Amino acid sequence: MARSQPDLLLLHAPSVYDFRKKSIFYGPVSDLIPSSTVFEMYPAGFLTMVAYLHAKGMRVRVANLAVRMMKDRHFSVPDFIRKQKPKAVGIDLHWLPHAHGALEVAKIVKEIHPDVPVIFGGLSSTYFHQELIQYKQVDYILRGDSTEGPLYQLLTALGDGGSLDSIPNLTHKRGGLPHVNPLTFLPSSLDFADIRTDLMVEMVLRHRDLASVVPFNGWLKNPITALFTVKGCAHECATCGSSHTTCGHLTMRTEPVFRSPENLVRNAVALSKFSRGPIFLVGDLLQAGTDHAEAVLDCLKHEDIENQIVFEFFDVPPVEFLRKIDRCTRHWSIELSPESHDHDVRRAQDGEPAYDNQQMEDVLREALHLRCTRIDVFYMIGLPRQTYQSVMETIDYCERLFQMSDRRLSCFISPMGPFLDPGSRVFEEPEKFGFRQFARTLEEHRRLLVEPSWERILSYETQWMTRAQLVDATYDAGERLNELKLAYGRISKKRAATVAERIRSARELRARLAKQEIANGELEGEIDKFSISTVCDKRELFWHSHLINFRIGGILRTAMRYYFGGRRENHL
Ligand code: B12
Ligand code: SF4
Incomplete structure (x- = not known):
């Protein structure tokens, strides 16, 4: 042939x-x-x-x-x-x-x-x-x-x-x-374009090459799949390279567009025929209006998919919507990214917040009364107006969330990086948002990537935290959150000890790099040890996997x- x-x-x-x-x-x-x-x-x-x-x-x-x-x-x-x-x-x-x-x-x-x-x-x-x-x-x-x-x-x-x-x-x-x-x-x-998992399987067979097709290392153990529900966004998060303002000038998309409920669920069904892993619906369905979001749930109910369906929310959803999810799906989880517990920080990031901590807690409590399998709440370091103190208070706030809920709710925090999103409002108007940039052009970013440490790779600092303080805040917050997760039974002793040890090694390495004590080539092949699963264990991100992950x-x-x-x- x-x-x-x-x-x-x-x-x-x-x-x-x-x-x-x-x-x-x-x-x-x-x-x-x-x-x-x-x-x-x-x-x-x-x-x-x-x-x-x-x-x-x-x-x-x-x-x-x-x-x-x-x-x-x-x-x-x-x-x-x-x-x-x-x-x-x-x-x-x-x-x-x-x-x-x-x-x-x-x-x-x-x-x-x-x-x-x-x-x-x-x-x-x-x-x-x-x-x-x-x-x-x-x-x-x-x-x-x-x-x-x-x-x-x-x-x-x-x-x-x-x-x-x-x-x-x-x-x-x-x-x-x-x-x-x-x-x-x-x-x-x-x-107009579906996700055709069958074509990817054919590609594997045709070239007898599985590794070239897997989306990320470790995917076969944790075959999470993503379905895009939207392009563009109605929100204005100042740091996002796909916000309403950014899309308006970057991709010329002035309003978000959506997958129709029928198409979305048809794609979810196709995914479920290959994998038993969670299906992550990327983008808040409610952005397209309640009728649209409820139509998706009606289609899901009709198809009765066995996989975990993960819903992302930009604002806290109405409790009635959560109840409908509960009626329409077999297994479901939610993700929410308030980014900070601090009202002023959130206001600087995306205007007047649509919900406050109390409203979020009320809705999360309702979700926990339902069959929701898991709630992940995400926070970020490096936002406009955010100080070291504010980051540590976010971690205190996580303790409050742990106290009010059971083990299904967990919190995560990470630094925004390595780069500011090009085209985001903070990238375009850094001074207005209190940011200082270390790279503007593509070539400048390319060069930053080969700097020796992430403190020097970070493309920005803020009026409220220098690059060194952003790094300090990250490790201090990561360490404290790790202790809280152990104390509130979110992770095992073994996992907590591993994360603590990784943070300790990362700090030590940082100190040695600052004193230029690292010999040429000493870190070769050791990258993972200092950079992966430091602020949390990556396995915390994944859902419980099955004995056989694929159908x-x-x-x-x-x-x-x-x-x-x-x-x-x-x-x-
Ligand atoms: C879902 C998502 C993710 C998912 C990944 C999903 C995936 N595999 O695509 C996860 C959570 C893993 C993720 C991770 C990251 N993300 Co992200 N992500 C998004 C999000 C929310 C949606 C992306 C989306 O809808 N894509 C739609 C799909 C269908 O289209 P597409 O993949 O973009 O592809 C089309 C075009 O882009 C183009 N295209 C893309 N590649 C190519 C190649 C060729 C040759 C051609 C011709 C065309 C082409 O044509 C495609 C078809 O039409 C956007 C924000 C947003 N609302 O857009 C951020 C966003 C894209 N992510 C962003 C960032 C910064 C990241 C991270 C670097 C963050 C980090 N530090 O961890 C990582 C990188 C991960 C990696 N590569 O390993 C920034 C990007 C800014 C920038 N310009 O660099 C965005 C804009 C906003 C944000 N801050 O989150 N992300
Ligand atoms: S980060 Fe904000 S602006 Fe960007 S896609 Fe998410 S909700 Fe929209």
């Missing part, structure tokens, strides 16, 4: 390309997300792009280079890329912490395959497109929060030599100079279709 070239190879780079050789103390900047300091998770948009292009008859391969590099110290990116013969390569620079890795990977692709077009996309690519297009290794940038249609048009034009001028959202080079097409592809619904039936059905449905091609 002849080898057919993929139309597109989608690559996800690690944050810092050569992280395996570097001795960087990244700090706990990724403790509250499933991925590590390598930021190995690829954008969920990879899945919608794969599905959209597949529907148009194109073939796409996803390669999570970051996970491959983490899992195998000898995995060589150049060797892997040399073996690929794609018609085009796509690289995400969605999150700014990939500024180093994404550009390095693009450089390698260009060196090995000089004639293969390299396409960038994602929010950071969108913000920095004028600067990014000037890198030799970048040929095209697709801007905006939705690029499926323009990507298809671009790949088609590259194949048949068609004109690039009519391709929306495209930044390209013409005669060596940047050329910016208008950002007009702005779909008013998200229903063998769903996977087998896809495999049968793949092997016997005449779609098999040789793997590259």
